[in-house]
Amino acid sequence: MEEAVRISAGSLSLEGLLGRRPGGKGVVVTHPHPLYGGDMHNNVVQALVDAYARAGFTTLRFNFRGTGGSEGRFENGEGEMDDVRHAATLLAASGSSAIHLAGYSFGTWVNARALNRMPEIRDVVMVSPPVDFMDFSFLGLEPRIGLVVTGERDEIAGASHLAELVPRWNPEAAFRVIPGADHFYHGRTDALQAVLEEHLAAKDTPEPGGSV
DSSP, X not given: OOEEEEEEETTEEEEEEEEOOSSSEEEEEEOSOGGGTOOTTOHHHHHHHHHHHHTTOEEEEEXXXXXXXXXXXXXXTHHHHHHHHHHHHHHHHTTOSXXXXXXXXXXXXXXXXXXXXXXXXXXXEEESOXXXXXXXXXXXXXXXXXXXXXXXXXXXXXHHHHHHHHHHHOTTSEEEEETTOOTTOTTTHHHHHHHHHHHHHHHTSOOTTOOO
């Protein structure tokens, strides 16, 4: 079960949903573009929250400023970076010590821009980063990017374009293309969850001679 929470983001208050799980693993999940109807109740956001919850993560999804019941107005990614950082702060205050970051579409762009000021983030999942719609040229080598997923029929996050970019972001990152899926993953969220659960299971497996 998720509980309604308010996130303090400077002078603004954002609405969120927090799903508590025992243990120290937590994830902030960000939503698609608010000017095109994106919010924290999106089907892909829900799929991400469900997959992380099954893997034992405390989950926090929220509405960016100006969306739904969150105060403020859309700021084209600038203020939204602050929203992500404040969400991670609330997650840490709730008891999560190993914080992951997952985003869908516009959410991946905001997350990527915020990362250089979020050293606490352990792993980043990017679902359909809109590289054919938004500028990702700022993003260089980022070893915390662990998984990038797109759909075979996604024209906003083209698989061929991402196949060129992902190795520049992190040569060790997993890159998965879901057959038959478009940008909205209608009828394919189960396949998306399976890819994510495989990634999380691998992250939870200690390396030889190491520890999680």
